[in-house]
Amino acid sequence: MRNTGELGGEQVEAAVAGAVAVLGTVADRDWEAVRAGRLEWNCRETATHIAEDLLAYAGQLAGRAADAYVPFELALDEGTGNEGLLHVVRTTGALLAATVRTTPRDVRAFHPYPFRDANRDGFAAMGVAEVLLHAHDMATGLGVAYEPSAESCAYVLTRIFPHVRPGTDAWRTLLWATGRGELPGRAPVTGWKWCNNLVLPAERLVLEGITPAAANDLALGGDGGFPWAGGGPVDGTREGAGMVVKAYEGGVHRPEWGMYALVRRTDGLAVGAMGFHGAPDEDGRVEVGYDLVEAARGHGYATEALRALSGWALARPGVSRVFARTEPDNHDSQAVLERAGFTRVPTEDPADAELFAYELRG
Structure with missing residues (x-):
């Protein structure tokens, strides 16, 4: 297997680049006026959440957080528009990718689900999942087509959804596993959490x-x-x-x-x-x-x-x-x-x- 830190960094970068490219086509829209799919957040709040999670995951790994989240948060400058917000998403994605690449394989940091910590592969996969799923939520609300690569989806499924039976379509399987879609022969998912390794x-x-x-x-x-x-x-x-x-x-x-x-x-x-x-x-x-x-x-x-x-x-x-x-x-x-x-x-x-x-x- 390739160096997992390098692979994880590449996957984070690819997920962010794909999401930003699609969302950039509708950056002139009023994101605050549009609900992000089935979420209670609007699209502006959802994009901010993506950046917050990417930064938080980088902080957990870089800070070697042992038993809680590192106590800091992201704050946008007043007047930041949608293009600026996407720039923040790109930047926080780059920070997570760099942190994953430079974190030793055996380092683990706090994350609550489900065993209270995760390694660099887990944080990379969680970051990719946040980007893919919430970009989907935003794209659904904004009425634009978005479908990430099968490789990105399989990367997430095989690392933090080990309990989910893979399907022939990795993207549809990931959407189903997170309550965002249906799969033939499988009951709808109404509650879910990903699973880092024990x-x-x-x-x-x-x-x-x-x-x-x-x-x-x-x-x-x-x-x-x-x-x-x-x-x-x-x-x-x-x-x-x-x-x-x-x-x-x-x-x-x-x-x-x-x-x-x-x-x-x-x-x-x-x-x-x-x-x-x-x-x-x-x-x-x-x-x-x-x-x-x-x-x-x-x-x-x-x-x-x-x-x-x-x-x-x-x-x-x-x-x-x-x-x-x-x-x-x-x-x-x-x-x-x-x-x-x-x-x-x-x-x-x-x-x-x-x-x-x-x-x-x-």
Whole structure:
């Protein structure tokens, strides 16, 4: 995968340029007199909101905001017209793009939805979403045609809408997912929030949730946007990423019950991956799997990560046990499970009679 900061910066710039080009054709209109689509704001207020969000996201990342929004706001000079306002949108977009490009991959900053922080990819995707959706709202009110590129829409969907099943038309899917349109066979959306990836801390590691975009890159042989130790991800990681992609395309992916990269704190390198095979079943059981690059084995990383991920899972409502299966001759994996507190149990599924089953109960 290309450098995610560079890609995010390009996507912000492209979204802003496309929106400004369309809205510039009607800058001579009275934007205060026109409601922006289904919003309660008028078009002037909506354009100002776009600029405010772009600036706020740049500020969150640049200021490394830890637990709240940085306390500042945008103020336009008195008498600023629509052309001037679009200039502000271009400028705040450039600020966010530059901040995304220069922010290290592992930096996270406060954002409330849904896990209280986001990385540079999340802020870039949120910025692009604000531009695309609110430009649509304004264009609807002003009666002009606006349709962003499929690439921009897919960029947003695969990063902050991992729970939304992709459709054949990325723009129509994004509009539907945000309550702005209809899709055949899908119920109307009346309430929505986007979803940044979850990050779980451990002692020497950080478990970083893998987005559908990163999973697809891993499944196709890429690095998923992570620098890797030991020559890159192993086959088990790529197979797990393929499971994430399949779940996403089927509309059953639940990001917190997906896959996590195990990133070493000391050098920022990914040493493996760990994740769930899906959301908990009706009995409260969730299955976990994991793999490490060969160079990182024997250092206790898998045990540490499994303790962190299992502990998080068992603290979720409705989860009563974490389950794992392993080959009888995989003694290293069995040792990891036992050190993490799992105990061997009878195999429940006849199809798994050749495997050893382990579980950890809450």
